[in-house]
Amino acid sequence: MSVYLDNAATSWPKPEAVYRAVSRFMRHVGATPGRGGHRREAKASQIADNARAALATLFHAPDPQGIAFTLNATQAINMALKGILRPGDHVITSSIEHNAVWRPLKALERDGVAVTAVPCAPDGALDPAALEAVIQPNTRLIAMLHASNVLGTLLPVAAIGAVARGHGILFLVDAAQTAGAYPIDMESMCIDLLAFPGHKGLYGPHGTGGLVVRPGIALETWIEGGSGVESSLETMPETLPERLEAGTQNAAGIAGLLAGVRFVLAAGVAQIRAHELALTGLLIEELARIPNLRVLGPGDLDQRIAAVAVTVEGYVPEQLADVLDQAFDIATRAGLHCAPQAHRAAGTLVHGALRFSPGYFNTAAEVLCAAEALRSIVGGG
Numbered sequence: 584m585s586v587y588l589d590n591a592a593t594s595w596p597k598p599e600a601v602y603r604a605v606s607r608f609m610r611h612v613g614a615t616p617g618r619g620g621h622r623r624e625a626k627a628s629q630i631a632d633n634a635r636a637a638l639a640t641l642f643h644a645p646d647p648q649g650i651a652f653t654l655n656a657t658q659a660i661n662m663a664l665k666g667i668l669r670p671g672d673h674v675i676t677s678s679i680e681h682n683a684v685w686r687p688l689k690a691l692e693r694d695g696v697a698v699t700a701v702p703c704a705p706d707g708a709l710d711p712a713a714l715e716a717v718i719q720p721n722t723r724l725i726a727m728l729h730a731s732n733v734l735g736t737l738l739p740v741a742a743i744g745a746v747a748r749g750h751g752i753l754f755l756v757d758a759a760q761t762a763g764a765y766p767i768d769m770e771s772m773c774i775d776l777l778a779f780p781g782h783k784g785l786y787g788p789h790g791t792g793g794l795v796v797r798p799g800i801a802l803e804t805w806i807e808g809g810s811g812v813e814s815s816l817e818t819m820p821e822t823l824p825e826r827l828e829a830g831t832q833n834a835a836g837i838a839g840l841l842a843g844v845r846f847v848l849a850a851g852v853a854q855i856r857a858h859e860l861a862l863t864g865l866l867i868e869e870l871a872r873i874p875n876l877r878v879l880g881p882g883d884l885d886q887r888i889a890a891v892a893v894t895v896e897g898y899v900p901e902q903l904a905d906v907l908d909q910a911f912d913i914a915t916r917a918g919l920h921c922a923p924q925a926h927r928a929a930g931t932l933v934h935g936a937l938r939f940s941p942g943y944f945n946t947a948a949e950v951l952c953a954a955e956a957l958r959s960i961v962g963g964g
């Protein structure tokens with residue numbers, strides 16, 4: 584049995600409709616949204632607009648036109664951070680961020696932006712009161728992940744959003760691990776900017792993602808170029824999404840993303856979450872029977888997403904992942920997962936961990952097979 588348990592990196596397989604949509608777009612549409620004015624362009628633009636509408640429904644976003652497509656979540660996060668923060672501003676983040684947030688913040692820090700990382704507990708828990716305590720008069724933004732790709736921990740986004748709104752501070756959420764897999768409501772969670780990948784829980788192809796911007800938030804551009812509208816201007820247009828979408832977009836990918844989002848809407852996030860949580864619970868239960876194995880992250884399943892990182896005393900995670908891949912055909916991911924901060928919080932910075940991340944297309948049999956394979960490598964249980 585070939586088992587893919589690396590959905591936290593990129594989901595696979597994709598729904599059939601996604602493969603078909605990409606192929607159909609490339610074979611029969613072909614044109615670039617917003618460029619050309621012919622019927623093929625109109626079709627391509629319609630697909631992009633449908634994708635924005637579907638995403639706005641999924642995230643309860645205030646305005647579909649506020650959704651700018653990007654190549655991944657990282658680009659969307661950079662676009663937001665560098666579009667908002669200026670020297671002299673203060674930004675609050677968490678101590679378990681992915682490098683997609685951490686590295687741009689470190690770059691901004693070198694340019695005179697003050698950064699405070701609120702410490703999380705070793706299992707990733709963050710106290711909104713601790714966050715509120717570090718707000719300063721110049722705090723312009725709170726920027727943090729919705730769920731950790733290492734610890735699996737869900738942060739209390741609604742409570743943090745309420746704190747941000749109460750203080751008139753903008754709130755950026757990195758939904759890399761939750762978009763499509765956990766309910767997100769930009770209105771009730773007071774989210775001003777939402778960065779999402781298209782290629783994980785939304786089941787789109789590689790090279791898809793986006794930033795959702797609440798109306799009225801002025802973002803400086805970080806990339807300039809052709810926008811298809813107001814071409815006589817020497818600056819990017821003020822209107823969204825054109826302001827943030829310089830150059831030809833990944834139109835075939837967006838067609839696939841539309842099919843992926845429609846799949847998620849049809850299945851229902853609650854149903855996807857229930858399936859992934861059941862697999863996560865089963866996986867943790869089976870893994871916990873292995874001697875000297877530690878599961879990172881919260882003990883309470885409700886506080887988790889479907890990313891289960893473990894360490895086994897006496898074993899290097901990368902070697903375990905190699906054996907699982909080579910001898911058992913089981914794809915996992917080991918090391919620091921681009922998130923050394925989360926490993927620092929968990930005390931696993933030196934060797935990292937071995938991560939299993941089930942998705943909606945995995946089965947209980949696959950999860951049991953993976954746990955059994957690890958048991959047979961390290962012995963016991």
Ligand SMILES: Cc1ncc(COP(=O)(O)O)c(C=O)c1O
Nearest residue numbers: 655656657681683728732759780
């Ligand atoms: C929490 C988190 N943020 C950001 C990213 C970056 O996403 P992308 O690869 O789409 O840029 C990831 C990817 O694993 C992630 O887990």
